Amino acid sequence: MRFLTRSLIALFLVALSVAALGYAGYTLVGAIQSRAEAPANRSQAGRERVFTVRALTVTAGDVTPVLAAFGEVRTRRSLELRAPVGGQVLEVAPGFEDGAPVEQGQFLFRIDPADAEAALALARSDTTRAEGELRDAERALSLAAEDVAAAQAQLDLRLRALERRQDLATRGVSTEAALEEAELAAASARQALVGRRQAEAQAEARRDQALTALERQAISLSEAERRLADTRVYASFSGTLADVSISEGRLVNTNEELGRIIDPETLEVSVRVSTAQYLRLLDESGALRDTDAEIALEVAGFEITSPGRLVRASATVEQGQSGRRLFVDLLAPRGFRPGDFVTVRLQEPALSGVALLPSMAVTPAGTVLAITAENRLEAIAVTVLRRQGDSVIVEASAIEGREIVREIGPSLGAGIAVRPQRETATGEVLAEEPEMVELDPERRARLIAQVEGNTRMPAEIRARMLAQLSEASVPAATVERLENGGGRPQGGG
Numbered sequence: 001m002r003f004l005t006r007s008l009i010a011l012f013l014v015a016l017s018v019a020a021l022g023y024a025g026y027t028l029v030g031a032i033q034s035r036a037e038a039p040a041n042r043s044q045a046g047r048e049r050v051f052t053v054r055a056l057t058v059t060a061g062d063v064t065p066v067l068a069a070f071g072e073v074r075t076r077r078s079l080e081l082r083a084p085v086g087g088q089v090l091e092v093a094p095g096f097e098d099g100a101p102v103e104q105g106q107f108l109f110r111i112d113p114a115d116a117e118a119a120l121a122l123a124r125s126d127t128t129r130a131e132g133e134l135r136d137a138e139r140a141l142s143l144a145a146e147d148v149a150a151a152q153a154q155l156d157l158r159l160r161a162l163e164r165r166q167d168l169a170t171r172g173v174s175t176e177a178a179l180e181e182a183e184l185a186a187a188s189a190r191q192a193l194v195g196r197r198q199a200e201a202q203a204e205a206r207r208d209q210a211l212t213a214l215e216r217q218a219i220s221l222s223e224a225e226r227r228l229a230d231t232r233v234y235a236s237f238s239g240t241l242a243d244v245s246i247s248e249g250r251l252v253n254t255n256e257e258l259g260r261i262i263d264p265e266t267l268e269v270s271v272r273v274s275t276a277q278y279l280r281l282l283d284e285s286g287a288l289r290d291t292d293a294e295i296a297l298e299v300a301g302f303e304i305t306s307p308g309r310l311v312r313a314s315a316t317v318e319q320g321q322s323g324r325r326l327f328v329d330l331l332a333p334r335g336f337r338p339g340d341f342v343t344v345r346l347q348e349p350a351l352s353g354v355a356l357l358p359s360m361a362v363t364p365a366g367t368v369l370a371i372t373a374e375n376r377l378e379a380i381a382v383t384v385l386r387r388q389g390d391s392v393i394v395e396a397s398a399i400e401g402r403e404i405v406r407e408i409g410p411s412l413g414a415g416i417a418v419r420p421q422r423e424t425a426t427g428e429v430l431a432e433e434p435e436m437v438e439l440d441p442e443r444r445a446r447l448i449a450q451v452e453g454n455t456r457m458p459a460e461i462r463a464r465m466l467a468q469l470s471e472a473s474v475p476a477a478t479v480e481r482l483e484n485g486g487g488r489p490q491g492g493g
Contacts, residue, residue, distance in 0.1 A: 048417055050480075054406040055371055055420035058355050060396035065348040065386045067280070071271030071328070073295075073340040077263040079237070083252040084230030087112040091248065098244050102235040102261060109246060109258070113231040120224035127217040134210035141207050144200035151193035158186040239263040267333040269295055269308065271326050271344045278324040280348050281310065288313055293328045294345040297336060306332040310346060354385060355396035360407040362392050369405040369412060371420050377405065379414040436473035444469060447482050 091110040102108070165182040169175075244259040252258065273281075283289050293308035314325040328344055330336060362368055366384055369377040380402075386393040403420060405412060412418075439447070451457065451465050465482075468474055 049484075050375075050417045050419050051412060052419045052421055053371075053412065055403045055422050056357075056361075056406050057403050058357070058396055058399045058401065060353055060355055060400045062350050062352050063354050063356050063393055064350045065393060066388050067273065067277055067346040067348055068388060069271045069273050069277070069344050069346070071269040071342060071344050073267055073269050073330070073336050073338055073342055075262050075264070075338045076266045076268055077237070077239075079235075079239075079261040080257055081108065081233065081259040081261065083111060083254060083256045083258060084233070085111055085116060085227055086252060086254040086256075087115065087231070089246060089248055089250045089252060092246060096241065096244060096246070096259075098242060100241045102239060102241060104235055104238045106235045108233045108235060110233070111231045111252065113228055116224065116228040116231055120221070120228050123217065123221040123224040127214070127221050130210065130214040130217040134207070134214050137203065137207040137210040141200065141203035144196065144203040147196040148193065148200050151189070151196040155186070155189040155193050158182070158189040162186045235261060237261065237263060262338060264337070265333060267330045267336055267338065268311070269328040269330065269342060269344055271328060272321070272323050273326060274323045278313070278326070281326075281346065288326075289349070292347050295328065295330055295336070296343045296345070297340050298343075304335045306330050306334070306336060308344070351385060351393060353396060354393050355399070357392050357394055357404075358406055359387065359390050359392050361404055362394065363408055368394075368399060369408055369414070370399060371403040371405070371418060375418055375420065377412060377414055377416050377418060380404075437476045437479055438473055439469075439479070444474075447479065450482055 088111065089109060090112050093107050093109060096108055162179075162182040162185075165179045169179050239261040240263075242260045242262050243257075246252075246258040281289055281291060288310055291310040293310055295306045295308045297304040308328045308330050310326060311329045312327050314327075317324070328346075336342070357368070362382065362384060367379045367381050370380050372378050380399055382394040382398060384392050384394050403422075405418070448466060448469050451462055451469065454462070457465075465478065468478055
């Protein structure tokens, strides 16, 4: 039994040794074959890779930069509908609801006028009483004036009598007692005149007080009439209703807001820009330029636009804010509503001697890759003046007339060989004749075997590539793709 076990172990070791020798022989044969094919592989590895790039020719000219900013639409004309007086809402006009249009002078709602009517009736009664008091005061003043006139006439009569007594006393005809009696009568008449004048002054004061009271009552009457008129509310101008919160039977307080009227034809956009952008919109005198603008609103994939005009700038900077706030007037506000968040594009003064390039044509370091006569890339530094959307505005003095790469990828850099793919001004690619190469028999046979051995390649593509390899001249792109790995046999041991 022990002999059988040892025999099996020995047989296993012999088999393992034979397998190791076979693997060593296979490795040796592979190394010899690789060494034999080394010159061909080295020649393939030594071929420089050529990148295909989209090229454009730089043309200098005048470009008008567009300043893009975001802002909010608001109305320049709105009216808050508030309850002028408190009370119960008795009537609401049909269609008094959010979004409903109203015309100037249209009736909106009515508040219970009972209190206002009672106050008006009391004011009218008080006015009537004040008018009666004024009439009485005027009659009393007229009578007081007549009393003064009568007292004056009596005084004049007593004075004439005194003069006669004095004349008689001078001639010795009258006695002293008669003269004294005349003097006492004149003094009594003078005192009576003074009393009548005091009564007249009191009548004038009464008349003035009655007149003042009547004027005050007239003011109270006007106020009562105004309060009664305020129970019915009308639209001050044509517009659209918003924020309506009213219903029949509701009790409202004085000055309570019940809605708003917005004029949809007087809209503007409040937009905030940086201080540097604001300075570019000023003229030589420091005033805002008369700048055209475009206001755009994106709605469900569509864009509503309206022309606009820059009209003014805010006089102050709000606390905690920076930059400047501008106001742009909407010239065609159709479709816009207050509160919309929109994009505002303002035209800046035109720049001369500049070029408008795609943003992908300029690296973050501020360089472009120009194509030399040998189809190699050259890095040229440029000055970026503006960045707007997917484009940049650069000074064109260093690259005017040169061909540059339209889109710079991570694998592109100075000195790399490229195959430019030129485009027209509209972006259409100009078709170029493919570069053709002639193959020697050994290279052609190797490429044909490579294509035939690729079992994963579709039959149509294999047939087309075999037809190209059978021609006298083969496209260089096809040869380069095959020698760089495309079309190799798959699934080999």
